[in-house]
Amino acid sequence: MIPEAIQRFISAFSRLPSMGPRQAGRLAFFLTSLDKATREELERALHVLGTMDRCGECFFVKQQDAAACSICSDRTRTEAVLAIVEKETDLLTFEKMGAFRGKYLVLGKLAERGILEPAQKLRLEHLKQTIRKRDALLEELIIALNPNSIGDFTADFIAREFKDLAKKITRLGRGIPTGGEIEFADDATLAHAFERRS
Amino acid sequence: MIPEAIQRFISAFSRLPSMGPRQAGRLAFFLTSLDKATREELERALHVLGTMDRCGECFFVKQQDAAACSICSDRTRTEAVLAIVEKETDLLTFEKMGAFRGKYLVLGKLAERGILEPAQKLRLEHLKQTIRKRDALLEELIIALNPNSIGDFTADFIAREFKDLAKKITRLGRGIPTGGEIEFADDATLAHAFERRS
CATH class of the missing domain: 3.40.1360.10 (Dna Topoisomerase Vi A Subunit; Chain: A, domain 2)
Known part of the structure; x- marks a missing residue:
């Protein structure tokens, strides 16, 4: 009954914190109503999170290619x-x-x-x-x-x-x-x- | 101060319904802590929503390549x-x-x-x-x-x-x-x- 793409979105996103199946469902339908450009912007924003890494000193996030996070590398x-x-x-x-x-x-x-x-x-x-x-x-x-x-x-x-x-x-x-x-x-x-x- | 990828995620996702900058920020940090496979599953789930369209009869969602939604095309x-x-x-x-x-x-x-x-x-x-x-x-x-x-x-x-x-x-x-x-x-x-x- 629920289209497969919606179902798939709900089962993936409802595992995130403070996001139940209901909220994920509402979000899915909202996203289908967005124009292509806006949806692709969200996709890219999600994708670039993959370029983040964890700072080996303080364990805050850092850019994958940086030696340390912006705080640990701040000499001041x-x-x-x-x-x-x-x-x-x-x-x-x-x-x-x-x-x-x-x-x-x-x-x-x-x-x-x-x-x-x-x-x-x-x-x-x-x-x-x-x-x-x-x-x-x-x-x-x-x-x-x-x-x-x-x-x-x-x-x-x-x-x-x-x-x-x-x-x-x-x-x-x-x-x-x-x-x-x-x-x-x-x-x-x-x-x-x-x-x-x- | 906030890494650019996180900032970008927050500004994109905080525009979604029932998602403020705070929740988007928490979500961003949570997502960076996920393994690659899980994050890619979320990316794909978001992406396939782009294959959804609106049914021309009832205006529910439908697969892009289907003539009508699963309800409108149900002869029973x-x-x-x-x-x-x-x-x-x-x-x-x-x-x-x-x-x-x-x-x-x-x-x-x-x-x-x-x-x-x-x-x-x-x-x-x-x-x-x-x-x-x-x-x-x-x-x-x-x-x-x-x-x-x-x-x-x-x-x-x-x-x-x-x-x-x-x-x-x-x-x-x-x-x-x-x-x-x-x-x-x-x-x-x-x-x-x-x-x-x-």
């Missing part, structure tokens, strides 16, 4: 401060803020059970080796994981692992979001904000 | 009953139900202002011509639009336009959804259910 950034983030999009959010001029380690999406995957442990191990090869410890290691139970659990683990490799290990401040209202803060947020008053 | 379906639906996905939902063995007209997404676009008027006009060319009126025209103000407004308009072309013009029943609870029905739904009690 300091190696002495490093932020561990979960996702590439977290890194981009940091970059948009603009105040951070150190390096990163992208850890990769944390599993819901809070146990690091072998690939994630390897990334941390790689960072340890890199620091050990230098003459100096990190001035500061910022563990910038989400402030929830899995993020906290993982941050505790990382802090223990790196305690001899950084002079200072910090986490992001917690409290009431700027522009937020005390009245609407949940208990945990308010308790953190109260504790960290200054 | 009756021409005497026709359902007007808004979207292709509405048609598929009807087909999944299985009880309907007539034909369709896909009208296309209704504008929020409730005014039919020229292309939609042409589709209705095409259907009128098709019925006029036959010896007989439609036995039944089912106007299967969503039960909201724009759907109702459009259904009223269509009912007037087709009043001389169908023996019976019907709309979908309204009431409390099967499995739903009276307590949670909103006023309009309960009023409809009460009015249409039987």
